[in-house]
Amino acid sequence: MSSPTGPTPGLPVRMPRPRQPGRHRRPEPAAAPAGAPPLVLAVPGTPDITTRRLAEELLSIARSELPGLDARIGYVDATEGDDAGDGFPALDAVLGHASAQRAARMAEAEAAEGPEGAAVWAQAPDAVVVPLLAGPDSAVVRRIRQAVMSSGSASELTDALGPHPLLAEALHVRLSEAGLARADRARLFTVATAADGIVLATVGGEEAVQSAGITGMLLSARLAVPVLAAALDEDGAVARAADQLRGSGSRNLALAPCLIGPEVDETLTAMAAKEAGCAAAEPLGEYPSLGKLILATYTAALGITLPTAQGAPAAR
Numbered sequence: 001m002s003s004p005t006g007p008t009p010g011l012p013v014r015m016p017r018p019r020q021p022g023r024h025r026r027p028e029p030a031a032a033p034a035g036a037p038p039l040v041l042a043v044p045g046t047p048d049i050t051t052r053r054l055a056e057e058l059l060s061i062a063r064s065e066l067p068g069l070d071a072r073i074g075y076v077d078a079t080e081g082d083d084a085g086d087g088f089p090a091l092d093a094v095l096g097h098a099s100a101q102r103a104a105r106m107a108e109a110e111a112a113e114g115p116e117g118a119a120v121w122a123q124a125p126d127a128v129v130v131p132l133l134a135g136p137d138s139a140v141v142r143r144i145r146q147a148v149m150s151s152g153s154a155s156e157l158t159d160a161l162g163p164h165p166l167l168a169e170a171l172h173v174r175l176s177e178a179g180l181a182r183a184d185r186a187r188l189f190t191v192a193t194a195a196d197g198i199v200l201a202t203v204g205g206e207e208a209v210q211s212a213g214i215t216g217m218l219l220s221a222r223l224a225v226p227v228l229a230a231a232l233d234e235d236g237a238v239a240r241a242a243d244q245l246r247g248s249g250s251r252n253l254a255l256a257p258c259l260i261g262p263e264v265d266e267t268l269t270a271m272a273a274k275e276a277g278c279a280a281a282e283p284l285g286e287y288p289s290l291g292k293l294i295l296a297t298y299t300a301a302l303g304i305t306l307p308t309a310q311g312a313p314a315a316r
Contacts, residue, residue: 032068045262047088061291091147099126099153133160135211137204168218170287180254197250242276253278
């Protein structure tokens with residue numbers, strides 16, 4: 001999601017001095033640019049220890065891909081009065097703190113180096129807010145926008161993470177872990193319990209279903225089975241999708257949550273799977289490529305280009 005004035009100008013990326021080349025040596029990653037704003041991961045749902053560990057793991061992956069990255073967590077649905085001391089800081093509080101820090105650093109740079117020093121800090125937003133959402137959810141995004149406004153910060157809000165090929169990869173892995181899909185893409189072996197039809201469950205209304213449908217097409221291409229997206233938060237939608245798949249010849253169905261985890265109560269997924277009469281895979285959770293996808297969303301918002309081997313492609 002671009003700002004009203006268009007994309008932020010690209011920031012230069014610091015490249016560490018290269019190591020001696022080796023046959024199997026991975027190139028060192030780029031370092032975060034000087035003056036780059038923090039990445040603030042906007043985490044929906046009720047804050048708890050499990051959610052915090054999930055968010056911290058994903059940001060740890062992002063930091064490993066871009067050393068020096070300032071990455072923080074802000075909880076969209078934290079109760080009033082929550083702050084960093086509680087371990088579950090509210091999103092608006094995190095953004096307000098980031099804005100104050102940036103203003104202070106800009107003033108210090110201007111005092112030390114003049115207008116040119118302050119310009120390094122002035123060319124980017126106070127923070128880049130990345131929603132921890134696999135797909136669009138207008139209700140959650142509305143709350144995130146409200147937090148940005150109430151924080152008083154000049155922060156940029158990106159789109160949700162999906163649709164994206166890496167989400168299809170993660171869904172494939174979760175299905176295979178549950179014994180509901182083959183683990184390879186070349187049919188080198190089969191799984192006796194593999195599903196021949198998949199319901200891709202999401203939340204967030206029709207826009208979310210359409211977005212999940214795109215990811216579903218990518219998943220269908222990987223598994224060579226039909227995939228239908230359905231809304232968990234619409235009564236009977238998952239069961240109707242299951243009936244449609246059975247009507248087209250599928251017999252062994254699976255439910256794949258196109259969700260990271262915190263967005264919805266896990267009992268809702270279990271109830272929908274029971275209603276549809278099929279087994280269910282786990283949510284995407286801390287699948288490693290999601291951390292890279294979060295970083296790619298951040299760098300795309302700032303116009304930072306990482307080496308090809310780093311991160312995930314940001315193109316939609």
